[in-house]
Amino acid sequence: MALRTQSDYGDVPFNPYAYWDIDADLTLECERMERSLAEVFRRIEVTRERNQTRVLAALQNARVSESGFGGTTGYGYDDSGRDRLEEAFAQAFGAEKALVRISISTGTQAIAACLYGCLRPGDELLSVIGSPYDTLHEVIGSNDGVGDRLPDSGSLRDFGVIYREVPLTEEGKPDYEAIATAVTERTKMVLIQRSRGYSERASLRITEVERVARLVRAQSERVIIMVDNCYGEFTETREPCMVGADLCAGSLIKNVGGGLAPSGGYIAGREDLVERAAARLSAPGIGSHVGPSLGFNRLLTQGFFLAPHTTAETLKGLTLAAAMFERAGLSTVPRADEVRGDTVQVMKFRDESELMAFCSGVQRSAAVDSFVSPVPAPMPGYECDVIMAAGAFVQGATVELSADGPLRPPYLAFMQGGLVYEQVKLAVLLTLQAIREKQNDRD
Numbered sequence: 001m002a003l004r005t006q007s008d009y010g011d012v013p014f015n016p017y018a019y020w021d022i023d024a025d026l027t028l029e030c031e032r033m034e035r036s037l038a039e040v041f042r043r044i045e046v047t048r049e050r051n052q053t054r055v056l057a058a059l060q061n062a063r064v065s066e067s068g069f070g071g072t073t074g075y076g077y078d079d080s081g082r083d084r085l086e087e088a089f090a091q092a093f094g095a096e097k098a099l100v101r102i103s104i105s106t107g108t109q110a111i112a113a114c115l116y117g118c119l120r121p122g123d124e125l126l127s128v129i130g131s132p133y134d135t136l137h138e139v140i141g142s143n144d145g146v147g148d149r150l151p152d153s154g155s156l157r158d159f160g161v162i163y164r165e166v167p168l169t170e171e172g173k174p175d176y177e178a179i180a181t182a183v184t185e186r187t188k189m190v191l192i193q194r195s196r197g198y199s200e201r202a203s204l205r206i207t208e209v210e211r212v213a214r215l216v217r218a219q220s221e222r223v224i225i226m227v228d229n230c231y232g233e234f235t236e237t238r239e240p241c242m243v244g245a246d247l248c249a250g251s252l253i254k255n256v257g258g259g260l261a262p263s264g265g266y267i268a269g270r271e272d273l274v275e276r277a278a279a280r281l282s283a284p285g286i287g288s289h290v291g292p293s294l295g296f297n298r299l300l301t302q303g304f305f306l307a308p309h310t311t312a313e314t315l316k317g318l319t320l321a322a323a324m325f326e327r328a329g330l331s332t333v334p335r336a337d338e339v340r341g342d343t344v345q346v347m348k349f350r351d352e353s354e355l356m357a358f359c360s361g362v363q364r365s366a367a368v369d370s371f372v373s374p375v376p377a378p379m380p381g382y383e384c385d386v387i388m389a390a391g392a393f394v395q396g397a398t399v400e401l402s403a404d405g406p407l408r409p410p411y412l413a414f415m416q417g418g419l420v421y422e423q424v425k426l427a428v429l430l431t432l433q434a435i436r437e438k439q440n441d442r443d
């Protein structure tokens with residue numbers, strides 16, 4: 001099909017979204033909304049500038065060089081490109097040491113390496129922000145008998161690690177009072193999750209991470225404070241190790257990969273703890289010394305360089321989405337003008353058809369697989385069908401715009417990422433256009 005051009009639409013104000021048959025008045029409405037969000041966008045840009053300059057200085061200071069981009073094979077000894085990226089990463093995250101590895105395939109793997117690296121039989125792991133992210137349940141072994149977990153799968157529980165959690169308050173906030181007395185003699189490690197993940201609770205602001213870390217530290221000098229940093233990176237101007245965490249970990253196909261990392265994960269923090277995690281990733285005695293970069297040093301480094309920028313782009317896109325959906329009468333978490341602590345937006349749609357229209361809109365907005373239609377399907381762990389939309393260059397990358405939601409009231413949709421602001425805007429316009437057309441059909 002030939003691309004239609006503006007001239008096909010006659011003498012009307014330029015509508016960049018005309019190709020997708022978005023009504024001109026809807027585009028204009030969105031432009032007005034953008035103007036009204038100028039202050040929120042400005043705030044995001046200030047954060048971006050602080051993070052971008054910190055990352056740039058760290059890359060320079062670590063003497064990142066083109067000569068390291070070739071990388072290594074086999075054992076991966078003396079991989080200067082990998083070592084320099086890890087040094088820059090550690091600096092930018094306020095950590096003593098970092099592992100930034102293509103061989104870590106998921107955030108769960110990075111977090112699990114930290115847990116297995118630090119915890120020993122009889123130790124207690126204490127989650128102070130309620131239940132952790134879904135994939136960690138199997139790692140901890142906290143959902144015995146639920147789902148299709150193998151008996152003796154090698155969970156922390158199988159190794160004699162004890163697990164306990166401090167629930168959130170009814171408002172979904174950290175229960176500071178309970179946290180202040182939760183650490184016991186047995187507690188070896190405390191887990192704090194920064195992002196909302198797939199829950200309705202608010203993400204933690206970095207000041208809240210700081211407050212929790214202080215309360216924990218006041219009870220024990222030696223307890224290890226670990227932050228699940230997934231989706232939180234570069235949303236604010238400080239990272240967990242700058243506010244009292246000993247260790248943090250995350251995925252490179254979320255914020256810190258900048259959209260360029262084709263896979264990978266990271267661990268950053270105190271040197272001895274990062275080494276212990278490395279001993280789990282490879283083997284004791286080998287630790288962080290092995291791990292060939294296989295030619296990916298340039299993509300991981302360039303992605304890291306871009307990450308403050310792409311994270312800001314995402315935050316702007318999600319802000320616009322929240323504002324436009326609020327205007328259409330939907331409830332959103334966080335609200336458009338709230339300061340964000342992660343790159344996830346939750347929307348509450350009124351019925352199944354709106355939720356489906358939204359996921360179709362996200363899919364149709366993508367550069368990849370825009371021609372396929374998301375179809376609700378059963379998912380392990382859910383009693384109802386789940387609909388998902390993702391047109392991504394990297395499989396499963398939620399730094400790229402993606403959305404999903406279970407098909408049941410209250411029809412929540414989780415929207416993550418968005419490397420390019422205009423694509424998020426298009427997804428929103430497509431959804432609102434579809435809702436409008438459905439309403440017109442009904443009338």
Ligand SMILES: *Cc1c(COP(=O)(O)O)cnc(C)c1O
Binds near residue numbers: 195
């Ligand atoms: C994404 C995420 C993880 C890890 O998920 P992976 O799919 O294994 O990368 C862990 N915790 C939170 C809060 C997350 O958002």
